[in-house]
Amino acid sequence: MNLNKHDFNEVVNRKMTAAEKWDGMERVFGVTDVLPLWVADMDFKAPASVIEAIEKRVEHGVFGYTLQTHDYKLSVAQWMQKRHQWTIDMDWIVFSPGVVPALSFAVQAFTEPGDKVLIQTPVYPPFYQVVTNHGRELVMNPLQLQQDGTYVMDLEALERSLDDGVKLLILCSPHNPVGRVWSVEELEAISRLCAERGVLIVSDEIHADLVFEGKHTPLAMISEQIKNQCIICTSPSKTFNIAGLNTSNIIIPNDEIRKKFQQTVQLYAVGSISALGSVATEAAYNGGEVWLDEALEYIRDNMHYIQQFIAEHIPEIHVTLPEATYLLWLDFRSVNMSSDELAAFLLTQAKLALNQGASFGTEGEGFMRMNVACPRSIIEEAMHRLHSAMQNLRAQR
Incomplete structure (x- = not known):
């Protein structure tokens, strides 16, 4: 991974900055103890x-x-x-x-x-x-x-x-x-x-x-x-x-x-x-062009990591890599939950805040939108949380 001048691995604390993505979770989801992977902005510092x-x-x-x-x-x-x-x-x-x-x-x-x-x-x-x-x-x-x-x-x-x-x-x-x-x-x-x-x-x-x-x-x-x-x-x-x-x-x-x-x-x-x-x-x-090119490389690496992790550990979920945007459109339909049940499961069991696919239209039922423009450590934590929640779900069924 070529990071050159920009350290996209840096975790910037956005809490208490009136960031909608972080400080708006309680208003939208009713919780604060989850990883926010919803609002479509990046967790990276802007170009120098x-x-x-x-x-x-x-x-x-x-x-x-x-x-x-x-x-x-x-x-x-x-x-x-x-x-x-x-x-x-x-x-x-x-x-x-x-x-x-x-x-x-x-x-x-x-x-x-x-x-x-x-x-x-x-x-x-x-x-x-x-x-x-x-x-x-x-x-x-x-x-x-x-x-x-x-x-x-x-x-x-x-x-x-x-x-x-x-x-x-x-x-x-x-x-x-x-x-x-x-x-x-x-x-x-x-x-x-x-x-x-x-x-x-x-x-x-x-x-x-x-x-x-x-x-x-x-x-x-x-x-x-x-x-x-x-x-x-x-x-x-x-x-x-x-x-x-x-x-x-x-x-x-x-x-x-x-x-x-x-x-x-x-x-x-x-x-x-x-x-x-x-x-x-x-x-x-x-x-800002060099920063952008490096950010795109970093984001694509995050996507490949998620795709590989899910393929190996959570086969119930299907990941198709997008041609553009830093948003993954995750297919949870095989999990057999309603949109609200799926969102609640991810919030309470995986401790993840994603966008409900149904909010994008009826065609989005069974899907969730995930923002992956954040440091790899956050992505890794999200995948491990999701894996653990899915293991528990399998054991209950």
Whole structure:
């Protein structure tokens, strides 16, 4: 394992720092004595370039209203070009305090109450909420689970749903929680179907930098037509573990769509970037790439360790390595428990806090989502706890 300058084995004590992942366990799970492997942030320190930039900004001592500078936007554009070979115009970049708020803004800007919005399930729970909370009709296009544990799009069902008056499609690319990196062919198919019907695509690409297999293709690169019919949601938050700085960059090539989106953002007066979010993002994109590459190597090693451990000791659980994200979608269906029973078992017997698969949709019944972006010692402890709990369960049955 090549750790170079960054020690990802370091256990950083996040307790009593108002960390949702650690200090929010009692509120969500009703317990505090478990390992938190749920909220999708890392337990690693951010890149040194980010920490140094924030320290320098703090030394200045004044944290007034802040602009998105030319250098800030240039750092975003250069990152997209270098990491994804996507050439963007800096004028396309619109600030949002987060990707989920951006999804909500898009739903409000481009649909009316009662309009249909399509999502591909199982999917990140806020995808449901940004539709139903605003009185839109939710249309689900379930992904198809294959025998090897991977998922594919059901394009025939998608076409039928789009023909039924869908106005907007929210795409998760790469997909959370199943970890797919959609192929160019898949993106071409979904783009063609939406382009033919005038359906706007809002593509959540927050995990775009966290790819292990294949290559992420920004949706706007698929065709000139879809470039002018999509909104691309990006952020450095997952990539560099700076989610708490609430900084996202929404990239909208179409002038008319961009202006309408900006008008909706302005309605809620949240269009101003924070002083620390600005410098952190710029520093991350300009100086965090080595850290990211090493973090990805470390996370993938964690995944391989878990896959091998479970194969050897807990054959009831099936692990399919994701193509992207630092999230494992664990298949517990052979354990034969309901979603609530499984979550309770993991909390009380294994002392582990994971995300219930059912919270991502009915297709997630029997699955659990596990965040593995943490030091190996925590992963090893989690596996030993899970092994012991499963041994006790076998003995009881």
